[in-house]
Amino acid sequence: MKKLILTTLVLSSSLFIAQKTAEKGLYGDFDGNGTKEYAYTKVNDCTDECDGKCETTIYFSDKKIKTFIISPANNGGLYNLGDLNEDGKDEIGFYPGWCTSCWHAFHVYTLDKLGWKPLVPSISTHCSQWEEEKFPIKKDPKKKGYVIITSSKWEDDDIKIKSTSVKVK
Numbered sequence: 001m002k003k004l005i006l007t008t009l010v011l012s013s014s015l016f017i018a019q020k021t022a023e024k025g026l027y028g029d030f031d032g033n034g035t036k037e038y039a040y041t042k043v044n045d046c047t048d049e050c051d052g053k054c055e056t057t058i059y060f061s062d063k064k065i066k067t068f069i070i071s072p073a074n075n076g077g078l079y080n081l082g083d084l085n086e087d088g089k090d091e092i093g094f095y096p097g098w099c100t101s102c103w104h105a106f107h108v109y110t111l112d113k114l115g116w117k118p119l120v121p122s123i124s125t126h127c128s129q130w131e132e133e134k135f136p137i138k139k140d141p142k143k144k145g146y147v148i149i150t151s152s153k154w155e156d157d158d159i160k161i162k163s164t165s166v167k168v169k
Contacts, residue, residue, distance in 0.1 A: 091108055093137065119168060146167050
């Protein structure tokens with residue numbers, strides 16, 4: 001009986017963790033006012049098979065910060081990228097979840113007076129790039145105002161992972 005109760009508790013707690021992970025967000029100073037805001041996602045109209053609109057909305061604890069929608073996306077990974085363009089605000093990265101394929105675009109957004117806009121064009125990534133821990137974007141430590149973009153490309157009948165320095169200011 002003790003084993004049955006213990007097994008039930010362990011399985012129940014693992015389900016709770018999975019639900020909590022699905023609702024997880026992140027903190028950052030996305031508007032540059034010196035206060036950390038909480039960003040989180042919510043999926044709209046998407047089945048487990050990725051049928052429907054499959055839109056993911058990014059919300060913020062500070063209601064003055066506009067929400068924005070990424071579509072198609074069946075939730076995904078939300079990243080605080082720090083201040084990539086040196087405007088005093090943290091940029092947001094989003095890696096959309098989807099039901100098929102290993103190719104996904106990584107999106108990088110920055111907030112301006114009108115709302116969220118792409119800082120750079122979406123970055124093509126393949127799961128092999130993520131497995132090799134080659135993150136799609138980071139500040140270029142050698143060039144002020146530049147970022148290093150690492151992307152996946154199909155070239156010569158193979159997936160190639162390439163990095164390039166790009167100006168963001």
